[in-house]
Amino acid sequence: MFRFDPFSPEIDANPFPAYKTLRDEYPCFWSEEANMWVLSRYQDIVMALNDWETFSSAKGNLMSEMPGRAGATLGTSDPPRHDRMRALIQKAVMKRALDHIIEPAHAAARARLEAVKDKQPFDFVEDFSANYTVDLIAYLFNLPAENLDTVREKAVLMVQSDPVTRTKSPEHLAAFEWMRDYADTLVEIRKREPGEDLLSQFILAEIDGEKLEDREIQLTVTTLIMAGIESLSGFMSMLMKNLTDFTDVRDALVADPSKIPDAIEESLRFNTSAQRFKRCVQKEITLHGQTLKPGDFVCLAYGSGNRDERQFANPDVYDLERKPKGHLGFGGGVHACLGIAIARLACKVAVEEILAMYPTIHSVEQEIQWMPSSTFRSPLHLWLKA
Secondary structure (H helix, E strand, O other), rough: OOOOOOOOHHHHHHOHHHHHHHHHOOOEEOOHHHHHHHOOOHHHHHHHHHHHOEEOOOOOOOOOOOOOOOOHHHHHOOHHHHHHHHHHHHHHHHHOHHHHHHHHHHHHHHHHHHHOOOOEEHHHHHHHHHHHHHHHHHHHHHHHHHHHHHHHHHHHHHHHHHHOOOEEEHHHHHHHHHHHHHHHHHHHHHHHHHOOOOHHHHOOOHEOEOOOHHHHHHHHHHHHHHHHHHHHHHHHHHHHHHEEEEEEEHHHHHHOHHHHHHHHHHHHHHHHOEOEEEEEOOOOOEEEEEEEOOEEEEEEEEEHHHHOOOOOOOOOOOOOOOOOOOOOOOOHHHHOOOHHHHHHHHHHHHHHHHHHOOOOEEEEOOOEOOOOOOOOOOOOOEEEOO
């Protein structure tokens, strides 16, 4: 009997055979272990992402949700509240053009790479991607320098879940509380002393006399710090795993760095770190002979949709020339990731610097340990040699 447990370490290690079985035989599957339906085909996932009235995010979008978060962030609210929040946050994000990030990003990447010159092999996660993303988030939010190691530690714990209990453990919940208190403190400081940083722009953003509420700012900042540090680090690690698994692609990028954006998009399709997100059914709907009722939870398996041969030819091939349109690496619909441009820029700068300094970077023999998370998939460590 086929089973699919999105909390399983075996699924983390290699979800793609199970995804194919789901797509081919059980496109709308009830997972006893997760206590929710699983949608695995690309078109079904896109349909759900675009139909927020049926598939709501307001009860949380992470497979294991943090208490008190649902309904107060962009990813966990539906229109019209979502539209109001998105407009205000977008105004804050767009206050300054992305150009101001480019040089600090290059400087941060170079500094982190210089630090591993005499450490071969090095752990790409611990020695580069995690620190690089902390550097960028600290720059964007003007975070105090003294406790950035703790910020990173809490961000990592926030995305994890316990594979045994299938929930957030007390340690994970404590990390969320710490980050929320940290965001609270930052908000109070910026209210007194606003600057040019992103948090100050959240506080100052106003449309027709309406501003973001304090709780919305607090939880948005909490989520963005977590996503900007750990989700981006996770994707960057998956991207480097792809480039060191497929050295012909690495060599093509060394020869022509203008193709780096194409490699990023194909990695977001082929091996995205954002594997599965959750929705809650609001109106009864029948899919593939199964009736989903109000109150049922649904897992949208982005990682499966990105490998759906109904949408992408030869989906299990990492193809630099593919230019995959409409991949699910950043979600979709009204809840598409707001930080897409920043994430793409950060990855592009990192790969440019990595391949310029270490053009023959490659992996060493290792057994990958995966992040224990039902939502995200990325290596805990990735040993590379320049």
